[in-house]
Amino acid sequence: MTMLSRTADGAMLVDEGGRVILWNKAAERLLGFRAQDVIGRPCREVLCGETLGGQPLCSASCAMGRKLAGGGGVRNYDMQTHAKSGRVVWINISSLPVPSRKKGRFLAMHLFRDITKQIKIRRLAEELHVLLSPPGGKPVSETTKRRSTSRETGELPAIWSALPLSNREKEVLRLLAAGKPSKDIADTLFISPVTVRNHIQHILEKLGAHTRLQALALAFPPGASPALK
Incomplete structure (x- = not known):
């Protein structure tokens, strides 16, 4: 696991019981928690993740955790969490199973990076789209044509x-x-x-x-x- 100390992504390794057993320096820089703050704690208590819609994502019955513990793969996903300071941080997580010493069981490696800026821009664009759309909306072709004409005419x-x-x-x-x-x-x-x-x-x-x-x-x-x- 030495290589994880060199990755720019935050890295968290979770055992078969869902407890954190590794937390790298990049994770410390991103969320502010030191390794001694999180080692031994359930990962759900460390991240307390929520979905884009504000629904709890982390729980004791985590479906992704169960799938990883059995050796299955999961797609990368976005999560809202909080830094130690209380600041809201959006992260994108890539997870993969890592062979355990227990036969047929796997540890879960989570690599995550900060996407807070991208989420803010995405939400702003969505809000602008709603705000600028006329009542009832317009066909996509008409909107596209209007925008193209505006650019051409200056x-x-x-x-x-x-x-x-x-x-x-x-x-x-x-x-x-x-x-x-x-x-x-x-x-x-x-x-x-x-x-x-x-x-x-x-x-x-x-x-x-x-x-x-x-x-x-x-x-x-x-x-x-x-x-x-």
Whole structure:
């Protein structure tokens, strides 16, 4: 298992009884729990995982755990968990059975990586789609045609340039559309988080929006791209 100390993915090895027997440094960095915090504990208590829909995923009767313990394979899956600090973290997990000393039984190796940013972007895109869809919706072909025409005529760049925002505020808005949290925006633009919050407040006021989502919907109508300048 020495190789697991070198992987960039978090790694957790679980015994036949569902208890953690290995927790690598990458897992420590990702979730904040040290090996001594989790070794010997049931994996369900360590991850306390939930599905995308908010339903409990980890339990004493874990179907995936039973399948792995019997030597079966499972597909990779996404899970919401929490870091030691309480911060919500989304992880994608790849699991595989590892031969045990007990005949016919297997340990379960779980390799996981942080996908929090991707989940936020996915949810934002879904919310924008719902917000921008007209009542009753439109046929896909009509929506696609409208977006294509907008790009060809240059309508979207015109809308973007007409926004009553400063260049810095547009930069902040583009980064918001890319799913960046305030701290990452501050780091990217070399400004303080307080300045970022002030820019966001000014954006909301200038666009007459009450939320960040509304501001993004106004700035990026269907077919618009956050990369527009």
